[in-house]
Structures are given as structure tokens and as C-alpha cells.
Amino acid sequence: MEETTGACRLRTIGYKLWYGDFCALHETTLDIPSNRITAIIGPSGCGKSTFIRTFNRMNELIPGVRVAGEVLLDGQDIFRLDVVELRRLVGMVFQKPNPFPKTIFDNVAYGPRAHGLRDRNRLAEIVEKSLRSAALWDEVKDDLSKSGLALSGGQQQRLCIARTLAVEPEVILMDEPASALDPIATLKIEELLQTLKKDYTIVIVTHNMQQAARVSDFTAFFMTDENRSGHLIEYGPTSRVFTNPREKTTEDYISGRFS
Amino acid sequence: MRTRFIVDKSVGYFLMLMALTSILAVFLIGFFTLREGLPAISEIGLGRLLTGSVWRPGLEEFGLVPMIAGSVLVTIGAAILGVPLAIGCAVFLAEIAPRWMSNIVRPAVELLAGIPSVVYGLFGMVVLVPLARKVPVAGNSGFGLLAASAVLAVMILPTITNISEYAIRLVPREYREGSLALGTTRWQTITRVILPSARSGIVAAIILGIGRALGETIAMIMVIGNSVIIPRPLNANPLTIFLSQARTLTGNIAVEINYATGIHESALFATGVILFVLIMLINSSARAIMRERTR
Numbered sequence: 305m306e307e308t309t310g311a312c313r314l315r316t317i318g319y320k321l322w323y324g325d326f327c328a329l330h331e332t333t334l335d336i337p338s339n340r341i342t343a344i345i346g347p348s349g350c351g352k353s354t355f356i357r358t359f360n361r362m363n364e365l366i367p368g369v370r371v372a373g374e375v376l377l378d379g380q381d382i383f384r385l386d387v388v389e390l391r392r393l394v395g396m397v398f399q400k401p402n403p404f405p406k407t408i409f410d411n412v413a414y415g416p417r418a419h420g421l422r423d424r425n426r427l428a429e430i431v432e433k434s435l436r437s438a439a440l441w442d443e444v445k446d447d448l449s450k451s452g453l454a455l456s457g458g459q460q461q462r463l464c465i466a467r468t469l470a471v472e473p474e475v476i477l478m479d480e481p482a483s484a485l486d487p488i489a490t491l492k493i494e495e496l497l498q499t500l501k502k503d504y505t506i507v508i509v510t511h512n513m514q515q516a517a518r519v520s521d522f523t524a525f526f527m528t529d530e531n532r533s534g535h536l537i538e539y540g541p542t543s544r545v546f547t548n549p550r551e552k553t554t555e556d557y558i559s560g561r562f563s
Numbered sequence: 564m565r566t567r568f569i570v571d572k573s574v575g576y577f578l579m580l581m582a583l584t585s586i587l588a589v590f591l592i593g594f595f596t597l598r599e600g601l602p603a604i605s606e607i608g609l610g611r612l613l614t615g616s617v618w619r620p621g622l623e624e625f626g627l628v629p630m631i632a633g634s635v636l637v638t639i640g641a642a643i644l645g646v647p648l649a650i651g652c653a654v655f656l657a658e659i660a661p662r663w664m665s666n667i668v669r670p671a672v673e674l675l676a677g678i679p680s681v682v683y684g685l686f687g688m689v690v691l692v693p694l695a696r697k698v699p700v701a702g703n704s705g706f707g708l709l710a711a712s713a714v715l716a717v718m719i720l721p722t723i724t725n726i727s728e729y730a731i732r733l734v735p736r737e738y739r740e741g742s743l744a745l746g747t748t749r750w751q752t753i754t755r756v757i758l759p760s761a762r763s764g765i766v767a768a769i770i771l772g773i774g775r776a777l778g779e780t781i782a783m784i785m786v787i788g789n790s791v792i793i794p795r796p797l798n799a800n801p802l803t804i805f806l807s808q809a810r811t812l813t814g815n816i817a818v819e820i821n822y823a824t825g826i827h828e829s830a831l832f833a834t835g836v837i838l839f840v841l842i843m844l845i846n847s848s849a850r851a852i853m854r855e856r857t858r
């Protein structure tokens with residue numbers, strides 16, 4: 305794929321995935337560049353979540369999943385890396401905000417603590433820094449001992465982003481992070497993405513075409529075939545994919561001719 | 564149309580009648596136990612029953628403290644042995660075992676609930692009592708709190724395991740994935756997110772197990788020794804208290820009711836009332852905790 309400039313952080317080569325006998329994802333070869341936002345778009349069931357969950361090996365939690373092909377993080381085969389270490393490097397924000405039933409502080413401190421950090425001052429620093437980066441600090445700084453579940457949906461999602469940032473990942477995967485949020489909360493998350501991309505490589509799944517066009521630098525379009533298997537149809541800089549798609553299917557999808 | 568309506572209605576009434584019957588049964592059992600126990604409660608007094616430390620019916624001494632201590636200690640012992648085991652089983656079934664394995668282990672654990680308690684007693688007598696007797700402490704007969712606690716621990720295992728597993732399975736998958744996605748191990752995820760989230764269900768399970776332990780009778784009579792004493796350590800080591808013989812509240816009733824008459828008989832019924840109230844309180848508090856959780 306010629307258009308990806310700069311260092312490539314994630315790469316899949318002929319990557320394929322089956323749920324039991326069902327092939328959910330056909331050979332996918334694609335490079336995800338460093339410090340850019342890459343959007344994954346496509347109709348429901350085309351394998352967007354399946355694809356993004358590859359990079360932190362979340363699919364392994366599902367019994368009966370098989371994969372083929374290669375997936376590289378900075379040139380290293382992720383299936384050879386220690387999965388716990390991989391997931392520290394590749395963080396994930398889920399579609400439905402999922403803060404733990406703990407305080408705001410404990411939610412953010414959860415990762416660092418699990419990785420062995422005990423020092424209270426250091427933890428407090430990390431919590432503040434992460435909440436600031438997630439643009440949540442000003443709203444919660446006086447109430448860090450409140451339950452994370454008591455926040456609004458948009459705040460909960462930013463708390464989950466802060467929780468992910470606290471373990472200092474290099475890549476952040478986001479599976480429709482704004483689909484459960486109202487437009488204002490969505491806008492906040494989108495702004496946040498722009499500041500985060502300076503430090504992180506971001507891969508975001510979205511159903512919302514405008515959102516993909518607004519926030520991303522690169523766009524990958526997936527589509528199902530007659531067997532409901534997902535195929536990568538087109539991948540390139542967002543501006544090019546949206547204004548001058550090479551594939552007829554992409555054009556049809558983007559112009560809303562089917563959903 | 565009309566007949567179907569009548570049939571529907573009468574089936575409804577019939578089922579309601581059955582439900583009322585079971586409530587009535589609880590009420591009747593409570594009422595008659597209380598009626599038989601009232602003479603003792605009014606003559607001896609609830610206070611003296613509950614705080615008297617000597618039980619000698621021939622001398623008109625009706626203090627329940629030895630039996631209360633026996634029941635409490637054996638239940639504590641059962642909890643110490645049984646709760647970690649049961650929660651371990653529950654975590655294994657809900658989080659670790661592949662489905663085919665939990666489908667073998669779970670029925671096996673549930674089978675424990677179906678074994679008659681007299682069989683537990685037999686097992687305790689031929690296996691656990693001789694084992695407990697091996698502890699080299701003067702005055703250790705093998706019969707006593709240790710063997711009884713071990714029997715009881717196995718008896719409450721299915722209750723606690725079952726309800727705890729259910730509570731763990733109710734923890735949203737999102738918590739599990741959120742934790743693992745932060746680069747934590749499965750063990751960290753279990754201890755730091757899943758068990759705390761399932762806490763109220765697990766507490767309710769433990770309380771229900773304790774209720775069951777307090778009510779157990781025949782297996783206790785067979786292994787606990789039945790001496791009417793307040794259990795004391797057998798030597799300087801306080802843990803040897805568990806090698807002491809004891810008698811439970813339930814065992815006391817079952818052992819003596821055959822020959823008791825008059826005020827003695829009434830005192831045994833009064834003990835029954837106390838157990839009845841205690842176990843109702845325990846079960847309803849467990850229920851309240853579980854309701855809190857699902858709300």
C-alpha cells in the first residue's frame with residue numbers, strides 16, 4: 305500500500321481469522337502508520353471489531369478462534385510476544401464505556417498498580433496526568449473518590465481513555481468509542497483524538513462516515529462477501545478514499561448507496 | 564371460550580392455594596414449636612437460657628451457652644475450611660475451566676448436596692475422626708470440632724460454590740475485557756476486578772452456607788462427641804480448642820428429645836425456636852444482600 309508515509313507501527317500480512325469454521329476475515333494485508341489516526345469503516349458484520357481486536361490479541365479469549373498470516377508490531381510477530389506485555393503496549397477503548405466499579409482514582413491507577421507500582425505520589429501523578437490527557441481532569445479533580453460508574457456516559461468513556469493512557473501504551477485501539485455518546489460528548493472525544501495522536505498511534509473503528517472523514521488520516525474500508533466473510537476492499541489516505549475511491553464498492557458505500 | 568376461562572381461573576386459584584400451603588406450613592411449624600417452648604421461656608427466662616453456662620436437666624439447669632459455643636465454633640471451623648475451597652471451586656468453574664470440564668465438575672459438586680447427611684456422618688466417623696485422632700495432643704479423642712468442621716465444610720461446599728459461581732458469572736464481560744486489555748494477567752483480573760465485583764453475591768453465598776451449617780444435626784451428632792462442655796483448648800496452644808469435643812444446639816435437641824419430659828422437653832423446644840429465628844434471620848439477610856446486588 306503505497307500511500308502510508310512515515311514509520312509503520314502495525315502491519316498485517318495475509319492475516320486471516322475464523323470463528324470455528326466461519327471465516328470472518330479474509331487475507332488482509334495493511335500497514336498502520338505511526339502517530340496517525342487510522343479509521344476502519346464498513347457495514348455491520350464486516351469484521352471491523354474482529355480486525356481491531358487482533359492487535360491486542362483479544363480474539364484469543366473467544367473459544368474456537370483460529371488465525372493465519374502474520375501480524376507485526378514494530379516488526380515483531382505479536383503472536384510470539386508475551387500477551388500481557390503486548391496488551392500493555394497496545395491499549396484498547398471499548399464501544400460501551402466500561403469503567404470498573406471502583407473510584408475514579410482507582411480506575412486510572414488500576415493498570416499501573418497491577419504492573420507493580422506502589423508509590424502513592426507517583427500513582428497520584430500518573431492519575432492526574434492521564435486524566436488531563438483524557439480531558440477529564442477539570443471535571444473530576446475535586447471528586448476522585450467518586451465511583452467511576454457515577455459519571456455520565458461521555459465522562460465514563462474519557463475515564464476509560466485515561467485508564468488506558470495510564471499504562472503508557474504506544475498504540476490505542478478504539479472500537480466505536482463514541483457510538484454510545486451524544487453529539488457533544490462525541491465532539492470532545494474527537495478533539496481529544498487530535499491531541500493524542502502526537503504521542504500515540506490510533507486505530508479507530510467507526511460506523512459514522514463523517515466521523516471517519518473528520519478525524520482520520522487513513523481509512524480502511526471492509527466489506528462482506530456473499531458468505532458474510534469480511535474483505536479489505538480499499539485502504540489509503542482518508543482524503544483520497546473519500547474523494548476519489550478506486551473501488552466501485554467503496555464509492556457506493558461512502559455515498560450511502562447501501563449500509 | 565367460557566370453559567377455558569373457568570379452567571384458567573381455577574388453575575390459578577389451585578396454584579395460589581399450594582403457595583399458601585407452604586407459607587402455612589412455615590407458620591404452623593413456628594407456631595407449634597413456640598407453643599411447646601413457651602413454658603420454658605416463661606419459667607426459665609430467655610436471658611438465662613441464652614447466658615446460662617450449665618446444662619444439667621436433672622438439676623433443672625438449662626443454660627445453652629455450651630451448645631451455642633459448640634454451634635458457633637463448628638460453624639467457624641467449617642467456614643475457615645470450606646469457604647476458600649468453595650470460592651476456589653467457583654472461580655475455577657466460572658473463569659478457568661473450559662466448558663466441558665465445568666460440565667463434569669459442576670454436577671459432581673452438586674452431587675455433594677444430594678448425599679444424605681447421615682452418610683456424611685458415617686464418612687466422618689470412619690475417615691475424619693481417626694485422622695483427627697492422629698494429632699498428638701493429650702485428651703484428643705478424634706471426636707470433636709475439627710472432624711465436625713471438616714464434615715460440615717464439605718456439606719456447605721455445594722451451596723457456596725453454586726451461588727458464588729452464579730455471582731461471578733453475572734460480572735459483566737466488559738469488566739473482564741477492560742482489565743485484560745490493560746495488560747493484566749488473568750489472576751490479577753480475577754482478584755482485583757471480578758471477585759470484588761461479585762462480592763455481595765459471594766457474601767450472600769457464605770451466609771447461606773453458614774445458615775445450612777447451623778442447621779445440620781445428624782452428621783454433627785455422629786462426629787462431634789456430644790459432650791456438654793464449653794470447648795476449651797486442650798493445652799497451651801489455643802488452636803487445640805478445635806480438638807475439644809462439643810455439642811451443637813441441633814444435636815442437643817435430637818439427642819435428648821426422646822426421653823425429655825416437662826420443663827426439660829419445653830426447653831428443647833425453646834432451643835428449636837431460637838434456631839428457627841436465627842436461621843430465618845440469616846437467610847433473609849443473605850436474600851437482602853442479593854437483592855441489593857441485582858438492583
Ligand SMILES: Nc1ncnc2c1ncn2[C@@H]1O[C@H](COP(=O)(O)OP(=O)(O)OP(=O)(O)O)[C@@H](O)[C@H]1O
Pocket residue numbers: 323326328346347348349350351352353354355366511532534
Ligand atoms: N464470538 C464470535 N463467534 C462467532 N462469530 C462471531 C463472533 N464475533 C463476531 N462474529 C462474526 O464475525 C463477523 C464479524 O463480526 P464483527 O463483530 O467483527 O463485525 P463488525 O464489523 O465489528 O460489526 P459491527 O459494526 O456490528 O460492530 C460477523 O459475521 C459476526 O457474526
Ligand SMILES: [Mg+2]
Pocket residue numbers: 352353354479
Ligand atoms: Mg463491532
